[in-house]
Amino acid sequence: MLIVSLCGALAAAVCFGLSSVMQAVGMRKAGPVSELEPKSLVRAWLTLPFLAGVGLDLLGFGFELVALRHLPLFLVQAAIASALAVTAIAAAVVMKERLGRVEKGAVAAVCVGLALLGVSAGPEGANRAHTDFYAALAACLVGLAVLGAGAGRLRGRWRTMVLGLCAGLCFGVLALAARTLPELDPAGMVREPATYLVAASSLIALVLWTMALSGGSVTTATAAMVIGETVLPAVVGVVVLGDEARPGWVPVAVGGFLLAVGGALALARFGELSGQPSTPASVPGVREPDAV
Structure with a gap:
């Protein structure tokens, strides 16, 4: 099952990475798109490539659930962050995006990091949690929603950074609950508090992520989100749920995690693909992303 779960984590990353490119193709195919014009967004959402991207997102979440059953969270979340490497490669092929030396090195770092994590990861820890654990997750989720609402009043880079981080932490809560x-x-899941935490955290995360992308740098938002969705689950998985590396392989696991997440951060600009307009002109009300 360990090999199957590892394949599930990698398959999830591929699905999420290709989804961003498909959604970008759909938005470009729909013509000029502005988040300030609901009709133009709906037109983009109804294109076949965009719908295919949504399907890939759902498929990727299914693969992620499979991976979470038998792998430590630090491996699964690092694999999910590596979706940006898949997006970068696919964008270079499909959308003729140019990869610089730093970005090619980042893709290589992600691959090496995941390989190191794969060989060093031990079995996952506990699959059941105490009621207090779910209560703590619910409290964190409420706190993140309140913090995100307050961050929406900020201006500039801080607004984008805080909202992106809050969205990433909500995705982290989702991973912990899942x-x-x-x-x-399905019959058993209805009775589990984790099921409702998954639903609530995904909804709040998507709202905060949308807020982060409106009027801010996508690169900054994506980088903050990657940190939030990888570091929190990894730490909680080790400290609370008992995830661990193979005996004697802790330095390798730590190095692999840093390489994979660091490479993903270097590729953060590819988080903008799903929001690309169909022309080089800027979307009204949205700043150009910072250079990586």
Whole structure:
């Protein structure tokens, strides 16, 4: 099952990475798109490539659930962050995006980091959690929603950074809740508090992520989100749920995690693909992303 779960994590990264490119193709195919014009957004959402991207997102989440059943969170979340490497490669092929030396090196770093994590990761820790664990996650989720609402009043880079980080932390709560689902049977899931935490955290994360992208640098938002969705689950997985590396392989696991996440951060500008307009002109009300 360990090999199957590892394949699930990599498949999830591929699905999420290709989804961004498909959604970008759909938005370009729909013509000029502005987030300030709902009709133009709906037109983009209804294109076949965009709908295919949404389908890939759903498929990727299914693969992620499979991975979370038997792998430590620090490996799964690093693999999910590596979706940016998949996006970068696919964008270079499909959308003729140019990869510089730094970005090619970042893709290589992600691959090496994931390989190191794969060989060093031990078995996952506990799959069940105490009621207090879910109460703590729910409290964190409420706090993140309040913090995000307050951050929406900020201006400039701080607004984008805080909102992106809050969105990433909410995705981290989602991963923690999904990890502790004892079974994937629909009848049983209805009775599990983790199920409702997954639903609530995904909704709040998407709202905060949309706020982060409106009027801010996509690169900054994506980098902050990657940090939030990888570091928190990794730490909680080790400290609370008992995830661990193979005996004697802790330095390798730490190095692999840093390489994979660092490479993903270097590729953060590719988070803008899903929001690209169909022309080089800027979308009204949205700043150009910072250079990586």
